[in-house]
Amino acid sequence: MWRRAYRIAVVLLAIGFAVTAQAEFGSDLYALQQEWAAARYQLKDSDQQKRLRALIVDADVLVQKNSDSADAYLWAAIVRGSLAESVNGLSALGIAKEARANLEKSLALDPTAEEAYAYAVLGMLYAKVPGWPIAFGDNKKARELLQKGLALSPNGMNINYFNAKFFAEKKDYRQALNYAERAAQAQPPYPPEQSLAVQNRQREIRELIDELHKKLN
Numbered sequence: 001m002w003r004r005a006y007r008i009a010v011v012l013l014a015i016g017f018a019v020t021a022q023a024e025f026g027s028d029l030y031a032l033q034q035e036w037a038a039a040r041y042q043l044k045d046s047d048q049q050k051r052l053r054a055l056i057v058d059a060d061v062l063v064q065k066n067s068d069s070a071d072a073y074l075w076a077a078i079v080r081g082s083l084a085e086s087v088n089g090l091s092a093l094g095i096a097k098e099a100r101a102n103l104e105k106s107l108a109l110d111p112t113a114e115e116a117y118a119y120a121v122l123g124m125l126y127a128k129v130p131g132w133p134i135a136f137g138d139n140k141k142a143r144e145l146l147q148k149g150l151a152l153s154p155n156g157m158n159i160n161y162f163n164a165k166f167f168a169e170k171k172d173y174r175q176a177l178n179y180a181e182r183a184a185q186a187q188p189p190y191p192p193e194q195s196l197a198v199q200n201r202q203r204e205i206r207e208l209i210d211e212l213h214k215k216l217n
Contacts, residue, residue, distance in 0.1 A: 025066050032058055032075055037196035040082050052083040063102075070110035074118050077102035081121055085128075093135050100125055100136065111148075114189050115156030119149025124162050127169070142166065157186035157198075161205055168212060177212040180205060 032055065039051040059076035066072040080099035084092040103122040106113060123145035131137040146166055149159040164179035183205045188198045 025062075025069065025072075028062055028065075029071060029075065032062060032079070033190075033195065033197050036075070036079050036082065037200055041196070041200045045086075049083060049086050052079055052086060055079045056083065068109065070106040070113035070118070073102045073106035073109065074113055074121070077106065077118070077121060081125060093129065096125055096129050096135065112152050115153040115159060116149035117156070117158045117189075119145050119152070120156075120159045120162035123149065124165065127166055139170075155182070155186050157183050157188050157201065157205075160186060161201065161208070164205075164208055164212075168208065173212050173215040177209065177216065180209045180212060184209060 035051075035055055035058070039048055039055060043051055056076070056079050059072075059079050063069075063072045063076050077099040080095050080102065084095040084099060087095070100122065103118045103125070106118040107122070111119065123142045125142075126136065126138050126145060127142035129135040129137040143166065146159070146163050149156070150163060153159050160179045160183035164176045164183060167173075167176035167179065184202075188195070188202065190198050192198045192202060
């Protein structure tokens with residue numbers, strides 16, 4: 001009898017540790033997302049770069065502690081992608097390559113994480129960085145990745161938004177508007193009132209729709 005009770009106690013203790021660890025990860029991830037959104041949308045130039053570099057350290061700690069989490073690798077990549085965009089130039093290429101590695105790891109763990117968000121970010125990386133021989137940029141690859149994400153999450157907010165951005169940059173404004181409107185109608189991955197990232201992404205979607213209507217009229 002005592003052996004059975006002992007086994008039950010061990011199982012309950014393990015469950016307790018797992019629940020605590022998951023709660024801690026969720027709290028740390030939420031803090032990273034909020035800090036990233038504040039840096040991305042509220043800071044500029046050197047202040048933004050300094051904050052994003054600090055957040056990369058935080059993101060890497062999150063990855064080390066949760067190496068089986070697609071979300072951890074995804075957000076480590078998102079922070080790096082924002083820094084690469086902020087610094088521009090050749091110095092951004094190494095950061096972009098690190099972001100790509102994180103995204104590939106995220107996709108290997110779970111391609112559906114956050115409604116295929118990793119496909120969206122990776123697709124835009126391929127669309128924005130220079131092509132060979134300077135870097136890995138490839139518009140065909142970018143479109144393939146964005147469409148793969150869309151196949152996995154046809155109603156996802158971020159994957160539709162990034163498809164809209166891709167087609168807008170290619171001056172296919174009608175196709176871009178189609179995806180932007182789908183992004184606007186999508187259920188966000190987090191409640192907007194609790195997420196600076198969602199609030200700002202929804203604003204970007206509205207602004208893109210307005211811009212596309214002007215292009216088409």
